[in-house]
Amino acid sequence: MQYRKDRKGNDISLLGYGCMRFTKKGGGVDLDKAERELGAAIDGGVNYLDTAYIYPGNEAALGQLLKRLNCRDRVYIATKLPHYMIKSVQGAEKLFQEELRRLQTDHIDYYLMHMLTDTATWEKLLNMGMEGWIKEKLQRGQIRNIGFSYHGGSDMFCKLIEAYDWDFCQIQYNYMDERSQAGVKGLRFAHERGLPVIIMEPLRGGRLVDLLPRSAKDVFAADPEKRTPAGLAFKWLYDQPEVTCVLSGMNSIEMVRENLRLAELCAPGCMTPSDRELLERVKKAIQQSVRVGCTGCGYCTPCPKGVDIPGTFRCYNAMYSEGRSSGRRDYLQCTVMRKDPASASQCVSCGKCAAHCPQHIDIPKELRAASRELETLYYKAAKLAVGVFKLW
Incomplete structure (x- = not known):
């Protein structure tokens, strides 16, 4: 296993374990199966384990597994505070203590503000007194490193990086998100400021493997070097020195072994010209199935109305390249779970966006089409519920 340093000199395994995808059984986690897989990963050198308060039963399952494996001192636990569920520091404390109980530990090694999407939300938390709460937890050693996970555009991500003295951050990043979400711009910005960057969704929840369009699968099937979708995606990430740790939701022994092998072999500079050529053909095949030719440039x-235009088109395209439920879920997360909604339906067709688009996209027209397909009755109900909660 290769390791990369955090700000305090600790070694973080290049491959991290995304615990959200433990195999389920009878309404809960299949602990026996998860124990074998997690144990194999830890024995192979994985030491960064990621979970969250809102993953049903996940923190408690991880706590039980670490007790079974008797390995708490060999790993770092990363979990997340659902700040959107609290109204006070007392609320944060209550959830934090619950997390400690679930995880059967007295400290969290890497603690994240979950889905922190803009500086306005962070300012609201600061006004609530969260800075003092975090400082106390750090001083007492109950939190060892403080960070945030992020879904949103690169410009806001860079502003959040500068809004506080963070210890680390976590972003969605893969070869299809190179120019969207925080993207390569955000990755490098954080790295230049000395922040470890944890990567989530390296395969877009498996959608860059199992849900690739047929044309992309055909590219891999014809590859004389027999490279795999997952292998190429991980290699692309490991090639970048700015990447600290890549989370993988491993739920089979075979997957654990293959991911361990890749994390051992791949390092900055590992991508060959042949790898890059294959990746470009795969990306081209994926892009041919998209609805809007948005590159995520952000121009x-x-x-003026707060619409997340690149984010909307990314999710709209994902509906057709990865599946309707996938695109709609991402859209809900990126446009509603933030201080100010960023829905496509907020567009008033002023045309400012289209005037600056290098791809000459009729953006208002495409936003209307995206809104019709993305903003389902479920989406509208969820947006209303979130709005009511914010007022409460």
């Missing part, structure tokens, strides 16, 4: 932003 159309900021929208």
Whole structure:
């Protein structure tokens, strides 16, 4: 296993374990199966384990597994505070203590503000007194490193990086998100400021493997070097020195072994010209199935009405390249779970965005089409519920 350093000199395994995808059984986690897989990963050198308060039963399962494996001192636990569920420091304390009980530990090694999407939300938390709460937890050693996970555009991500003295951050990043979400711009910005960057969704929840369009699968099937979708995606990430740790939701022994092998072999500079050529053909095949030719450049932003234009098109395209439920879930997360909604339906067709689009996309027209397909009755109900909660 290769390791990369955090700000305090600790070694973080290049491959991390995304615990959210433990195999389920009878309404809960299959602990026996998860024990074998997690144990194999830890024995192979994995030491960064990621979970969250809102993953049903996940923190408690991880706590039980670490007790079974008797390995708490060999690993780092990363979990997350659902700040959108609290109204006070007392609320944060209550959830934090519950997390400690679930995880059967007295400290969290890497603690994240979950889905922190903009500086306004962070300012709201600061006004609530969260900075003092975090400082106390750090001083007492109950939290060892403080960070945030992020879904949103690169410009806001960079502003969040500078809004506080963070110890680390976590972003969605893969070869299809190179120019969207925090993207390569955000990755490098954080790295230049000395922050470890944890990567989530390296395979977009498996969608860059199992749910690739047929044309992309055909590219891999014809590859004389027999490279695999997962292998190429991980190699692309490991090639970048700015990447500290890549989370993988491993739920089979075979997957654990293959991921361990890749994390041992791949390092900065590992991508060959042949790898890059294959990746470009795969990306081209994926992009042919998209609805809007948006590159995520961001020239159309900021929208006067707050619409997340690149994010909307990314999710709209994902509906057709990865599956409707996948695109709609991402859209809900990126446009509603933030201080100010960023829905496509907020567009008033002012045309400012289209005037700046290098791809000459009729953005208002495409936003209307995206809104019709992305903003389902479920989406509207969820948006209303979140709005009511914010007022409460």
